[in-house]
Amino acid sequence: MSTPQQLIRPEILALSAYHVQPAAGMVKLDAMENPFDLPAALRAELGSLAGAAPLNRYPDAGAAELKQRLRTALAIPQAGELLLGNGSDEIIQIVAMALARPGACLLAPEPSFVMYRMIATFCGMRYVGLPLAPDFTLDRAALFDAVKREQPALVFIAYPNNPTGNLFARDDLLELLALAPGLVVMDEAYHAFAQDSFMDLVPGHPNLLVMRTLSKLGLAGLRLGFMAGAPAWIAEFDKLRLPYNINVLTQLLAARTLQDIDVLNAQAAVLRAERARLAAMLAAQAGVQVFPSSANFILFRVAGAGAVFAALKSRNILIKCLHGAHPLLADCLRVTVGTPQENDAFMGALAAALAAQRG
Numbered sequence: 001m002s003t004p005q006q007l008i009r010p011e012i013l014a015l016s017a018y019h020v021q022p023a024a025g026m027v028k029l030d031a032m033e034n035p036f037d038l039p040a041a042l043r044a045e046l047g048s049l050a051g052a053a054p055l056n057r058y059p060d061a062g063a064a065e066l067k068q069r070l071r072t073a074l075a076i077p078q079a080g081e082l083l084l085g086n087g088s089d090e091i092i093q094i095v096a097m098a099l100a101r102p103g104a105c106l107l108a109p110e111p112s113f114v115m116y117r118m119i120a121t122f123c124g125m126r127y128v129g130l131p132l133a134p135d136f137t138l139d140r141a142a143l144f145d146a147v148k149r150e151q152p153a154l155v156f157i158a159y160p161n162n163p164t165g166n167l168f169a170r171d172d173l174l175e176l177l178a179l180a181p182g183l184v185v186m187d188e189a190y191h192a193f194a195q196d197s198f199m200d201l202v203p204g205h206p207n208l209l210v211m212r213t214l215s216k217l218g219l220a221g222l223r224l225g226f227m228a229g230a231p232a233w234i235a236e237f238d239k240l241r242l243p244y245n246i247n248v249l250t251q252l253l254a255a256r257t258l259q260d261i262d263v264l265n266a267q268a269a270v271l272r273a274e275r276a277r278l279a280a281m282l283a284a285q286a287g288v289q290v291f292p293s294s295a296n297f298i299l300f301r302v303a304g305a306g307a308v309f310a311a312l313k314s315r316n317i318l319i320k321c322l323h324g325a326h327p328l329l330a331d332c333l334r335v336t337v338g339t340p341q342e343n344d345a346f347m348g349a350l351a352a353a354l355a356a357q358r359g
């Protein structure tokens with residue numbers, strides 16, 4: 001009988017699983033979730049829809065109604081075809097699987113979203129991480145050199161970037177689009193908080209794919225991501241999509257919620273205002289360096305970040321410690337923007353932790 005070590009691919013044996021922190025009973029500011037509930041009337045309606053859903057039948061394989069709702073609610077250009085995924089993570093995986101010819105390269109700035117690297121490994125693509133500048137801006141000369149040298153089949157740009165929060169310079173990205181020999185995916189997971197997009201450029205740019213998700217907007221539990229791009233590319237990716245990847249409940253409940261997109265957009269507006277308030281409070285703390293954010297989280301640096309993270313946790317506040325995740329993230333912590341009350345609780349605990357640290 002073989003052991004896992006004998007049969008599992010060595011690059012998989014070498015991976016650690018994606019780690020999700022236990023959060024029961026905590027103020028949960030670690031995963032960029034929308035902290036607000038949907039209105040009670042809408043929740044009740046979603047309940048009835050779920051109760052009446054034909055759970056014995058397979059879902060609509062093409063999710064036609066949901067796609068139409070997405071187009072209307074989110075202003076997807078007619079020339080762009082849509083691919084739906086069980087979260088945008090699944091879309092990253094589909095695209096990488098499709099492009100994973102032997103030796104094909106997936107390039108992404110670093111630090112960025114960790115799934116780019118992990119999925120490149122899952123699919124056997126050659127991953128190249130391009131270090132950002134110490135202030136987390138794109139090093140344009142290094143980027144263009146890397147593109148010329150590595151000839152990536154696929155470039156992922158998180159716009160804005162996670163975990164740093166910033167938008168890379170738009171002009172540099174336009175130049176990247178012109179220069180890249182392969183596909184460029186703009187990952188706009190935080191679109192609602194950035195209010196800037198490459199979506200309008202999809203019709204004129206056959207190598208541009210724009211990916212978004214409903215997760216950060218308020219439906220993380222439903223798992224729905226989508227990508228818009230030229231029909232010729234989307235048709236190939238669609239062959240790799242497992243049949244029925246978007247389940248009945250997700251199709252029904254997301255389609256209904258998208259009719260009330262104004263509710264989610266209003267919540268995002270509150271979170272953008274809270275982001276500004278939280279950034280100002282953080283910047284007012286001695287010893288805290290705050291990085292600019294166009295997302296619903298804020299990256300900050302503080303001496304002894306690991307101890308600060310632990311002190312916050314002992315006060316029931318869960319954020320994300322990035323110290324050790326990448327050399328450029330030394331002493332960095334990431335906090336998701338929560339409700340006003342959660343943000344105040346976080347700031348109170350942080351001030352107490354820093355005061356205790358100073359002794």
Ligand SMILES: *Cc1c(COP(=O)(O)O)cnc(C)c1O
Binds near residue numbers: 086162223
């Ligand atoms: C959260 C996140 C995603 C994944 O979102 P899902 O749709 O929930 O899978 C993708 N890209 C970035 C940059 C993210 O931060």
